[in-house]
Amino acid sequence: MKQLINVLFLGIILMINFSLAKPVSGQGKAFFDQYFQDETMRVDYEHMGDSETEQVVLDRIYRQDLWAGSQKNLIDTLNYGYFRFQLFDEESGICIFSKQFNSNFGEYKVTPFATQGILKSFHESALFPVPVNSFIFKIDKRNKSNEFEGLFVKTIDPEGREVIIDETADPSVLVLNTIYNGDAHTKVDIVFVAEGYAANEINKFEKDLKHFSASLFEKEPMRSNKDKFNIWGTFKASPESGVDQPRNGSFKKTNFGASFNSFDIERYLLIEDNQVLRDVAGHAPYDAIFILVNHDRYGGAGMYNLYCTLTSDNVYSDFLMIHEFGHSFFGLADEYYTSEVGFDDIYGPGYEPIEANITSLQDPAKLKWKHLVKKGTPIPTDWNKDAYDMSDEIWQMERAEWMKKIAELSKSGADSDALQLAKDTYNEKNQAHSKKMYDWLHKGHLADKVGAFEGAGYTSKGMYRPMMDCVMFTKNADDFCKVCSESMQKTIDWYSE
Numbered sequence: 001m002k003q004l005i006n007v008l009f010l011g012i013i014l015m016i017n018f019s020l021a022k023p024v025s026g027q028g029k030a031f032f033d034q035y036f037q038d039e040t041m042r043v044d045y046e047h048m049g050d051s052e053t054e055q056v057v058l059d060r061i062y063r064q065d066l067w068a069g070s071q072k073n074l075i076d077t078l079n080y081g082y083f084r085f086q087l088f089d090e091e092s093g094i095c096i097f098s099k100q101f102n103s104n105f106g107e108y109k110v111t112p113f114a115t116q117g118i119l120k121s122f123h124e125s126a127l128f129p130v131p132v133n134s135f136i137f138k139i140d141k142r143n144k145s146n147e148f149e150g151l152f153v154k155t156i157d158p159e160g161r162e163v164i165i166d167e168t169a170d171p172s173v174l175v176l177n178t179i180y181n182g183d184a185h186t187k188v189d190i191v192f193v194a195e196g197y198a199a200n201e202i203n204k205f206e207k208d209l210k211h212f213s214a215s216l217f218e219k220e221p222m223r224s225n226k227d228k229f230n231i232w233g234t235f236k237a238s239p240e241s242g243v244d245q246p247r248n249g250s251f252k253k254t255n256f257g258a259s260f261n262s263f264d265i266e267r268y269l270l271i272e273d274n275q276v277l278r279d280v281a282g283h284a285p286y287d288a289i290f291i292l293v294n295h296d297r298y299g300g301a302g303m304y305n306l307y308c309t310l311t312s313d314n315v316y317s318d319f320l321m322i323h324e325f326g327h328s329f330f331g332l333a334d335e336y337y338t339s340e341v342g343f344d345d346i347y348g349p350g351y352e353p354i355e356a357n358i359t360s361l362q363d364p365a366k367l368k369w370k371h372l373v374k375k376g377t378p379i380p381t382d383w384n385k386d387a388y389d390m391s392d393e394i395w396q397m398e399r400a401e402w403m404k405k406i407a408e409l410s411k412s413g414a415d416s417d418a419l420q421l422a423k424d425t426y427n428e429k430n431q432a433h434s435k436k437m438y439d440w441l442h443k444g445h446l447a448d449k450v451g452a453f454e455g456a457g458y459t460s461k462g463m464y465r466p467m468m469d470c471v472m473f474t475k476n477a478d479d480f481c482k483v484c485s486e487s488m489q490k491t492i493d494w495y496s497e
Contacts, residue, residue, distance in 0.1 A: 040128070083106060191290070300323070357487065402429070406422050
């Protein structure tokens with residue numbers, strides 16, 4: 001059997017649709033104890049290419065402390081990721097673990113840079129419990145039909161020489177805990193990692209951590225599930241305070257290289273050094289990572305089962321946190337469609353997204369959330385979209401001018417009072433616009449109805465969201481919509497069983 005499996009895996013990169021046929025015979029603690037040790041293995045690799053090419057190159061393999069995830073749910077059945085890694089027991093051929101995820105590269109490949117053939121590499125990590133025996137590590141990606149196909153494969157011996165065992169904690173990393181409800185195996189463990197906080201700002205990070213630990217549970221379904229979470233913080237002093245702002249000509253030396261204007265999107269905030277991030281985050285048990293960036297500008301990002309970023313001091317930072325968490329932990333799609341994005345036709349015509357909260361509505365009779373639609377609700381659901389779009393388009397043009405003005409003032413070294421006045425004026429206008437659009441969305445007869453409302457997933461036409469408003473649509477939404485909430489509850493339960 002072992003020889004047969006080795007032959008099957010030989011040349012895997014050329015065998016696009018390869019997968020082992022043997023299913024998992026069972027899950028649970030007994031299954032975990034048979035195939036795993038209660039420690040964490042971290043496989044680091046480079047994910048690189050452009051819009052037409054893609055490959056994975058192994059970096060390092062680490063064996064670390066306690067496994068923070070579930071010991072019961074080992075095979076990912078949520079089905080929200082565009083990539084997947086799997087572990088196969090080498091001797092039996094059984095798939096013993098899997099997890100789906102999204103990645104920086106997955107987004108990069110649909111940017112104009114990638115379509116121009118510019119190659120770029122992103123460092124990524126896969127975390128899983130340490131297998132007892134040698135295993136096969138496999139990474140897959142989805143094709144345009146949403147089917148997984150092979151991308152990378154490697155046989156790994158947990159006791160082999162290539163596995164780095166480093167249990168020495170970094171004494172410069174401070175670990176904090178704001179909410180603790182029990183064993184990491186049956187709770188969702190979140191770690192907030194400090195980025196851009198200088199050594200003299202440790203007290204600020206502690207204050208920010210407490211604030212966001214509380215704010216995270218202000219909306220449903222988080223509020224009703226607070227007892228299923230543990231919240232941690234890890235602090236490693238940054239060489240400088242702040243974050244890179246390329247369009248403003250401002251650059252800071254920080255631990256993870258966080259930067260605005262990622263993929264040339266004004267508010268998009270990604271990091272460059274995944275390896276250091278994982279080293280610092282790993283001082284606490286975690287299922288999800290928040291990167292808390294010490295800055296007052298509006299910006300963030302969230303990739304499913306990777307990480308999310310948010311700035312600490314913006315008037316909308318609380319919204320940023322829960323919205324990006326919707327992406328990074330729950331696999332939800334953006335429902336807005338009027339703001340600046342840097343992606344070229346991310347979904348494409350005729351494509352049905354895998355995310356639970358948007359649809360291309362190829363077949364209205366098979367709407368993915370039809371069980372939540374009341375009888376008599378028309379599908380698609382007319383919501384006077386043209387009037388909404390006209391009002392928002394005017395603001396988006398004005399907003400772009402304000403951001404340009406602020407960037408020019410910052411670049412030219414303008415008086416700090418003048419720069420602050422520009423920022424304050426912009427924030428006032430932004431909040432006034434948000435209030436206007438909130439009233440527009442919430443005062444009509446459709447406000448509480450589930451239907452299929454056109455405009456979602458960065459696409460004005462041909463993509464639909466479940467309700468008029470949602471945290472994944474606007475900044476001032478009261479809660480997640482009913483479809484998002486249902487999907488989120490499934491994820492919370494999956495991690496906390």
